[in-house]
Amino acid sequence: xxxxAEIKTIIKDSLFTGxxxxxxxxxxxxxxxxxxxxxxxxxxxxxxxxLLVAACIVGRFLIGLNSLRKKEINLIGNITxxxxxxxxxxxxxxxxxxxxxxxVFPFLPFTDRYVLDVSIMILTYIMLGWGLxxxxxxxxxxxxxxxxxxxxxxxxxxxxxxxxxxxxxxCLPLAGLFAGFFGILLGFPVLRLRGDYLAIVxxxxxxxxxxxxxxxxxxxxxxxxxxxxxxxxxxxxEFKKFPDEGETSFHTFFNLEYSTMHRIIFLYYLILVLxxxxxxxxxxxxxxxxxRAWEALREDEIACKSLGVNPTNTKLxxxxxxxxxxxxxxxxxxxxxxxxxxxxFTFIESAIIVAIVVxxxxxxxxxxxxxxxxxxxxxxxxxxxxQYRMIAFGGAMVLxxxxxxxxxxxxxxxxxxxxxYIK
Amino acid sequence: MEYFIQQLINGITLGSIYGLIAxxxxxxxxxxxxxxxxxxxIFMIGAFIALIAFLLFGLTGIALPIVLFLVLLISMxxxxxxxxxVEKLAYKPLRGSFRLAPLISALGMxxxxxxxxxxxxxxxxxxxxxxxxxxxxxFKESDxxxxxxxxxxxxxxxxxxxxxxxxxxITKTDLGRAQRACEQDRTMTxxxxxxxDRTISIxxxxxxxxASVAGMMFVLYYGVIDFYIGFLAGVKAFTAAVLGGIxxxxxxxxxxxxxxxxxxxxxxYISIEYKDVAAFxxxxxxxxxxxxxxxxxxxxxxx
Numbered sequence: 001x002x003x004x005a006e007i008k009t010i011i012k013d014s015l016f017t018g019x020x021x022x023x024x025x026x027x028x029x030x031x032x033x034x035x036x037x038x039x040x041x042x043x044x045x046x047x048x049x050x051l052l053v054a055a056c057i058v059g060r061f062l063i064g065l066n067s068l069r070k071k072e073i074n075l076i077g078n079i080t081x082x083x084x085x086x087x088x089x090x091x092x093x094x095x096x097x098x099x100x101x102x103x104v105f106p107f108l109p110f111t112d113r114y115v116l117d118v119s120i121m122i123l124t125y126i127m128l129g130w131g132l133x134x135x136x137x138x139x140x141x142x143x144x145x146x147x148x149x150x151x152x153x154x155x156x157x158x159x160x161x162x163x164x165x166x167x168x169x170x171c172l173p174l175a176g177l178f179a180g181f182f183g184i185l186l187g188f189p190v191l192r193l194r195g196d197y198l199a200i201v202x203x204x205x206x207x208x209x210x211x212x213x214x215x216x217x218x219x220x221x222x223x224x225x226x227x228x229x230x231x232x233x234x235x236x237x238e239f240k241k242f243p244d245e246g247e248t249s250f251h252t253f254f255n256l257e258y259s260t261m262h263r264i265i266f267l268y269y270l271i272l273v274l275x276x277x278x279x280x281x282x283x284x285x286x287x288x289x290x291x292r293a294w295e296a297l298r299e300d301e302i303a304c305k306s307l308g309v310n311p312t313n314t315k316l317x318x319x320x321x322x323x324x325x326x327x328x329x330x331x332x333x334x335x336x337x338x339x340x341x342x343x344x345f346t347f348i349e350s351a352i353i354v355a356i357v358v359x360x361x362x363x364x365x366x367x368x369x370x371x372x373x374x375x376x377x378x379x380x381x382x383x384x385x386x387q388y389r390m391i392a393f394g395g396a397m398v399l400x401x402x403x404x405x406x407x408x409x410x411x412x413x414x415x416x417x418x419x420x421y422i423k
Numbered sequence: 424m425e426y427f428i429q430q431l432i433n434g435i436t437l438g439s440i441y442g443l444i445a446x447x448x449x450x451x452x453x454x455x456x457x458x459x460x461x462x463x464x465i466f467m468i469g470a471f472i473a474l475i476a477f478l479l480f481g482l483t484g485i486a487l488p489i490v491l492f493l494v495l496l497i498s499m500x501x502x503x504x505x506x507x508x509v510e511k512l513a514y515k516p517l518r519g520s521f522r523l524a525p526l527i528s529a530l531g532m533x534x535x536x537x538x539x540x541x542x543x544x545x546x547x548x549x550x551x552x553x554x555x556x557x558x559x560x561x562f563k564e565s566d567x568x569x570x571x572x573x574x575x576x577x578x579x580x581x582x583x584x585x586x587x588x589x590x591x592x593i594t595k596t597d598l599g600r601a602q603r604a605c606e607q608d609r610t611m612t613x614x615x616x617x618x619x620d621r622t623i624s625i626x627x628x629x630x631x632x633x634a635s636v637a638g639m640m641f642v643l644y645y646g647v648i649d650f651y652i653g654f655l656a657g658v659k660a661f662t663a664a665v666l667g668g669i670x671x672x673x674x675x676x677x678x679x680x681x682x683x684x685x686x687x688x689x690x691x692y693i694s695i696e697y698k699d700v701a702a703f704x705x706x707x708x709x710x711x712x713x714x715x716x717x718x719x720x721x722x723x724x725x726x
Contacts, residue, residue, distance in 0.1 A: 023504040028468065029543045031475045040549055042478050142523065189711050195522070196458055197710055200665050203658065204703030215696040347654065351530045358527045390538040397531025398513050405520035 153330025179327020225341025438683025463657015469635025506631025668719025
């Protein structure tokens with residue numbers, strides 16, 4: 001009997017999985033340490049371990065049965081292939097519909113303050129993803145410290161705005177410039193490094209920036225952060241119920257009933273415009289010589305050198321432009337929160353942004369949008385289970401990579417082909 | 424002078440811990456060419472298992488050397504299970520796919536492990552009262568008494584023993600030969616009848632066991648751990664591996680010692696707040712002049 005032999009191996013595998021999961025969960029979950037009075041005590045939690053081990057055995061058994069069938073069920077793979085096929089055919093329409101939807105979104109009936117807040121967060125990540133996409137997706141440089149530029153943007157905005165009291169529209173370009181300058185500063189020495197060496201150096205740089213922010217009390221106010229960052233105004237019209245002397249507020253100018261939603265909606269459009277500018281810029285620059293050089297460099301550095309492309313300068317432009325957009329996003333973050341502290345710029349933020357770019361399918365602009373909605377969405381779905389949201393987040397990263405290693409929208413088309421000449 | 428010797432001793436102790444973690448990074452990088460971001464969290468899990476084992480044995484009243492030995496074995500065994508499972512679940516399906524996929528998977532795994540321990544064990548710091556106390560004192564006549572604690576002797580001694588065993592394993596045994604062969608050319612190695620998957624699994628098991636020893640040392644040395652220790656220790660150990668030349672075992676140990684010394688010297692003489700900045704700055708400066716670390720093989724670019 002062939003089938004029963006196969007069933008036997010599945011059962012054997014499942015029991016082995018059970019043994020391993022017992023070893024995994026036994027000590028960490030089963031023996032919880034907690035402090036009572038002085039010192040630590042161990043409290044056993046047997047039932048949870050039994051449940052987890054049983055779940056592992058059953059799960060492994062079902063996976064084994066699934067692999068016996070002629071056609072395996074690969075749900076995530078199927079869904080993402082469908083999406084990416086559809087996007088290939090109707091990409092342009094989907095993009096336009098998406099933008100139109102984003103424009104009317106704040107006025108839809110189900111849009112309340114919470115939904116809008118989450119959307120603003122997702123759009124911030126989309127913008128960061130698009131900014132990093134220039135560095136990682138187009139130029140092929142793995143940057144694990146992108147949050148450093150986000151932080152530089154946020155802090156320079158905060159410092160300029162609180163010290164000089166300049167308006168948002170003056171501070172925003174300055175914050176971008178500062179971040180871009182930092183990009184050049186870091187990029188200059190390190191961009192001749194290759195692959196993973198570059199990754200660890202950028203990670204180190206991200207940590208250096210964070211540590212300096214924590215410790216440089218005189219300027220950054222240390223771990224307490226900077227408070228009282230001015231909110232953005234609508235071309236000089238403040239979003240305040242009772243505007244200060246000499247100021248006109250938004251609702252009186254337009255004869256509206258005062259509502260806190262005005263500012264939220266304004267912030268929403270602000271980040272939408274910023275993100276779309278990033279996207280437009282990327283799409284355009286891909287068609288310019290420097291954009292082509294990035295993509296060529298990503299594919300083959302030696303060939304580029306032979307053709308007279310200067311790799312360091314080309315990478316430096318990518319790095320600086322990516323950093324500038326990171327800085328813009330940082331400035332937006334600062335003005336939205338009205339508060340910045342080093343806590344917001346930990347390595348996990350860099351990891352999330354890199355994950356959005358890679359999960360979206362490197363170099364794909366629409367992929368970034370889908371990945372950002374999916375990843376940030378999943379943490380919001382698990383919002384009530386505060387403790388488990390990051391587990392779900394990390395698990396989603398692993399699962400997408402396993403089933404779709406090239407990202408959600410994997411089909412990367414060359415920007416230019418010789419279609420007229422090859423017949 | 425006395426102060427310098429004290430910092431030297433502390434630096435070597437810290438460097439031993441970093442070196443042991445760095446070996447896991449460098450081996451995995453050598454064999455499958457990926458940054459195993461979850462390795463720092465494997466170290467953290469090793470520390471937690473060691474802590475739990477210490478607490479359990481603390482109730483039984485067995486003599487200290489036996490407890491140390493048993494805890495060492497237990498944390499190595501259980502942590503190795505974690506290393507093995509992480510490889511099987513998150514990295515093995517991605518073998519042969521493009522370069523960034525395993526890296527993202529590893530980042531995800533690292534987030535999962537960190538938060539899993541936070542959920543299971545709680546977010547608060549876990550203290551452990553010192554088990555090995557006392558030490559040797561030098562320069563008793565001078566102003567500054569240099570102390571070499573028994574714990575530091577234990578850590579450095581254990582590191583030397585493990586490192587020698589490990590070097591023997593890699594250079595003399597069949598397993599080590601298979602591992603070095605996989606590092607050079609995986610396809611050819613499998614053609615020659617070596618089970619590559621098994622060799623990679625064993626690499627992960629060995630790396631995690633060494634990380635768990637480092638975890639146990641960390642618990643004993645600092646006496647307090649939480650679920651977040653894996654990140655910084657992991658990043659610094661990876662920095663050590665890169666500094667020494669990634670893929671090179673003696674390089675990992677050298678890098679570990681250097682990072683440990685830089686950190687203690689910097690915090691001893693310049694400023695304690697910026698000790699992490701020092702480690703990363705040294706890395707950046709080193710890589711500008713030695714693009715593949717101190718003992719790394721130069722990268723040959725081929726068309």
